[in-house]
Amino acid sequence: MTTTVIERFLRYTAVNTVSQPDCDSIPSTQIQFDLARILVKELKELGASDVRMDDHAYVYASIPATSEEEGLSLGFIAHMDTSPDFSGKNVRPMTVKNYDGGDITLNPELGIVMKTETYPYLKDYVGKDLITTDGTTLLGADDKAGIAEIMALAEYLLAHPEIPHGKILIGFTPDEEVGHGADGFDVEGFGADVAYTVDGGALGEIEYENFNAASARVTVHGSNIHPGSSKGKMVNSLLIAMEFHGMLPVFDNPMYTEGYEGFYHLNAIRGDVETTRMNYIVRDHDMDKFTAKKEHMVRTARYLNEKYGEGTVELELRDTYYNMKEKIRPHMYLIDIAREAMEECGVKPDVCPIRGGTDGATLSYKGLPCPNLCAGYHNAHGKYEFACVQSMETIVEILFTIVRKFAGLRRQDLS
Numbered sequence: 001m002t003t004t005v006i007e008r009f010l011r012y013t014a015v016n017t018v019s020q021p022d023c024d025s026i027p028s029t030q031i032q033f034d035l036a037r038i039l040v041k042e043l044k045e046l047g048a049s050d051v052r053m054d055d056h057a058y059v060y061a062s063i064p065a066t067s068e069e070e071g072l073s074l075g076f077i078a079h080m081d082t083s084p085d086f087s088g089k090n091v092r093p094m095t096v097k098n099y100d101g102g103d104i105t106l107n108p109e110l111g112i113v114m115k116t117e118t119y120p121y122l123k124d125y126v127g128k129d130l131i132t133t134d135g136t137t138l139l140g141a142d143d144k145a146g147i148a149e150i151m152a153l154a155e156y157l158l159a160h161p162e163i164p165h166g167k168i169l170i171g172f173t174p175d176e177e178v179g180h181g182a183d184g185f186d187v188e189g190f191g192a193d194v195a196y197t198v199d200g201g202a203l204g205e206i207e208y209e210n211f212n213a214a215s216a217r218v219t220v221h222g223s224n225i226h227p228g229s230s231k232g233k234m235v236n237s238l239l240i241a242m243e244f245h246g247m248l249p250v251f252d253n254p255m256y257t258e259g260y261e262g263f264y265h266l267n268a269i270r271g272d273v274e275t276t277r278m279n280y281i282v283r284d285h286d287m288d289k290f291t292a293k294k295e296h297m298v299r300t301a302r303y304l305n306e307k308y309g310e311g312t313v314e315l316e317l318r319d320t321y322y323n324m325k326e327k328i329r330p331h332m333y334l335i336d337i338a339r340e341a342m343e344e345c346g347v348k349p350d351v352c353p354i355r356g357g358t359d360g361a362t363l364s365y366k367g368l369p370c371p372n373l374c375a376g377y378h379n380a381h382g383k384y385e386f387a388c389v390q391s392m393e394t395i396v397e398i399l400f401t402i403v404r405k406f407a408g409l410r411r412q413d414l415s
Contacts, residue, residue: 075195
């Protein structure tokens, strides 16, 4: 019996797969194996080939070519983990049938309401069916919607071997949300010539530009003493941390930026007088501006060390991924095919920059050109996350249309 994309999606959202930042192991949380094992089992039951899971929770499978003509092998990739920015435990999705365009009460007991004033694009879904949270967790549509759509595509192709297509590769990754989803991805073993991640937002999105990304960990060392006798002796790490943050450009902040504008984002701070730690992510599409942002943080730390003493502020900067734009430009047929597929499915393509990143960025730099496609969700990483049922169903059609367009496509056809 066929399993719908929505049934799959709801099954996957029930599995807690939150990842953990600042962890040296992959996966960063063992619970990600829970979904990986489910996907391996389902892929085997569907009849996929070469189904396997490695020691780091990467899941791989293939669907053999049915076309006699040797063509490009095409991959589809999504990630299993959910963001550590909000709880992903005990997700209880709610379905809003035939949405009327008004505010959506997610949790009357807690007074949590998703308002059209804050999220005006809700109005685009009047008459559609939405899947929301109950206001206490994220939904996990980022990126379990993408997983469900790829699995629905796989089920259809495996049930209809009469449909001509080239070799299809499937990959599911851990730890994308903490910037390491593609670090351990076996590109050579995967075997795709090109691929798409299915990890974008609203229906119609096609993305091949993403942020250059870095993480920054700031540790401020102070010296505590009773406040009654602290003059000339106390060094308050909390205040120095506030000073560090105050020296960053005020409007280079996510809450003030859009489009191609980059930012510094303070996403965690904890401490006391003795020690304070701050975690930042640094983002910019432009490499020169990205470099300048990191240099500004280095100068700020240096200044505060000169002011308060060497070693007061420790700054650890680490690049996470880079803008895939330069790696996709020689393969713009990937974008053209996605555009055409969407138009054939009655969807207006929206080629736009990602204000974030995907596994596709790292994979593109590892030799697998991999732009990003929509998965049909909004408001990722928080309690107002929602997905549209009809969008997800249409995305499965788009993926199938892409597969059909790749059937028999050869490298020489693209030269």
